[in-house]
Amino acid sequence: MMNLKDILYKVAIESVVGTTDVQVSKIEFDSRKILDKDIFVALKGTLVDGHDYIGKAEELGVSVVVxxxxxxxxxxxxxxxxxxDANLALAMMANNFYGSPSTNLKLVGVTGTNGKTTIASLLYQLFKKAGYKAGLLSTVKIMVDEKEYKATHTTPDSLTINRYLGLMNEEGVEFCFMEVSSHGIDQKRTSGLTFKGGVFTNLSHDHLDYHNTFAEYRDVKKKFFDELPKSAFALVNTDDKNGEVMLQNTKAQKITYALKSYADYKAQILENQFTGLLLKINENEVWTKLIGSFNAYNLLAIYATGELLGLEKTENLRLISLLESVSGRFQYIVSKQEKITAIVDYAHTPDALKNVLETINNIRTGNEQLLTVVGCGGDRDKTKRPKMAHIASALSNKALFTSDNPRSEDPSIIISDMEKGVPAEYYNRTLSITDRKQAIKTACQLAETNDIILIAGKGHETYQEVNGERTDFDDLKIVKEVLEKLNK
Structure with missing residues (x-):
């Protein structure tokens, strides 16, 4: 139990009816979870308004309504x-309720369109290998040092964030790495947290179903850096023109990284193969197991963050050479007999898909075929569908358009939106197969010795969502099974 007065510390209050000198059990914003003596925070969401459920919360014995x-x-x-602002109030209340847990560890937020999961996850790996207790809040999973929890959102709600940060405090975690999405920033989920640093990766076409314009999307990301304290660092990729925008109003220490332009942290790709990357980072060479120029950026950001958090340079490089790729990020298998390479990647934006396909094309000899299986999510930004189809058809020998997570949309309509982006000269390179499993199977059947198959869009996800129902679906598992059967 905790006193309401303490929970409301630093919350901007307009008016109060009743007493704030009351003991409460916990905070909830989902009326279905309300128990006696709880606080119910009524949030105005994009689909549901919590104010419509105040009556239900009262019937369940709520003590306080915010x-x-x-x-x-x-x-x-x-x-x-x-x-x-109820979202902001919830964030401040959650911070107070769990004892301001972010102040007791070094919290680093990673934001940008692509690379968030890889950078946050590999920083967690890096600091674990360095012997520290570390935490991770990511799209793929949540880690409280050695203990793993299931993730449901890229950036969880503020109650969940603070609860896990509180658990990290209990476990003696010193460093935590967190993906910070534009939705999370806009909905104030990260407000009230004390960050030691922020990392900006890049900005490209995504989430315009939520943010009305690209400028709005960019400015939401910038808000995260605007709110960093003087004691933090702001590390940005200046090869992306939006990197400098992120630094415009920040009070944090400004640090830059780049492959192509002048920066505090520089990298050069010396070798790029399916077996890994040879990089020169600030005049020091390091071999890594990760692949592609996009991972060169990720690794440079990781190296810079490690140094800014106190890792010694030589040790930092040694540990980077040991890092393993993240689930669903350029994961690949090679079939035993036909030597067909199947790559599974989460690429679900035009820029991410282009990066992965260009990486494959830079590594391949040109004698093999590249077949790309790709779809676009339902109930999401429709404007990226034709762009992704154009990229897939232009950069592959064969592009197979299929379902991703159709959600409540008709998969055939999503694929039709994609097909509109294919130029006439690439029509003969494309196939449309609504059933994702069948599309993967067809790609495997079309592939010949040494060919490459890219399965893009779902990556680490182990489900497919159709009409509100989730069924088991794992791209990597399915392509393994299909290739094994074909090889028999």
Whole structure:
């Protein structure tokens, strides 16, 4: 139990009906989880308005309601707290309730369109290999030192973030690495947290179903850097023109990294093969198991972050050479007999798909065929569908358009949107197969000795969502099974 007054510390309150001198059990924003003596925070979401569930929360015995609009009917047993921004209030309350856990560790946020998961996950790996207790909040999983928890969002809600940071405090975790999405920033999920550093990867076409314009999407990312304290560092990729934008109003120490332009941390690709990358980072060579120019950027950001957090240079390079690729990020297998290479990658934006295909094309000899299986998610940004299809058809010998996670949309309509982006000269390179498993199977059947298959879009996901239902679906597992059967 905790006193409401303590939980409301630093919350911008408009008005109060009732007493704030009351003991409460916990904070909830989902009325279905309300128990006696809880606080219910009514959030205005894009699909659901929590204010519609205040009555239900009251019936379940809630002690406190925090809302942006005071309900007309009130109960004497309930305290009502009106706030200007319920999302921000929730973040501040969660921080107070869990004892400001981010102040007790070095928290680094990674934001940008592509590379967030790889950088955050590999930084966790790096510091674990360096002998530290570390934490991770990512799309793929949440790690509290050695203990793994399931992730549901790129950036969890503020209650979940603070709860896991609190668990990290209990386990003596010293460093935590966190993916920070534009949705998370916009919905104030990271407000109230104390960051030691922020990393900006790049900015390209994504989430314009949520953010109305690219400028709005960029400015939301920038807000994260605007709010970093003087004691933090802001590490940005200046090969992306938006890197300098991120630094414009930050109070944090400004640090840059790049492959092509002048920067504090520079890297050069010396070798790029399916077996790995040979990089020169600030005049020091390092061999890594990761592949592609996009990973050169990721590794440079990781090296710079490691040094900024106190890792010794030689040790930092040694540990980077030991890093293993992240689940669903350029994971590949090679079939035994036909030597067909199948690559699974999470690339679900035009820029990410282009990066992966260009990486494959830079490494391949040209004698083999490149077959790309790709889809686009339903109920998401429709404008990227024709762009992704154009890229797939232009940079592959054969592009197979299929379902990703159709969600509530008709998969054939999504594929039709994709097909509109294919130039006439590439029509004969494309196939449309609605069933994803069949599309993967067809790609394997079309592939000949030494050919390369890229399966893009879902990466680490082990499900497919159709009409609100999730069924088991693992790209890597399926392509392994298909290739094994074909090889028999």
């Amino acid at each position: 809302c942006q609009d005071m309900p007309q009917e009130k109960r004497d047993s309930v305290t009502y707290v009106e706030v200007a």
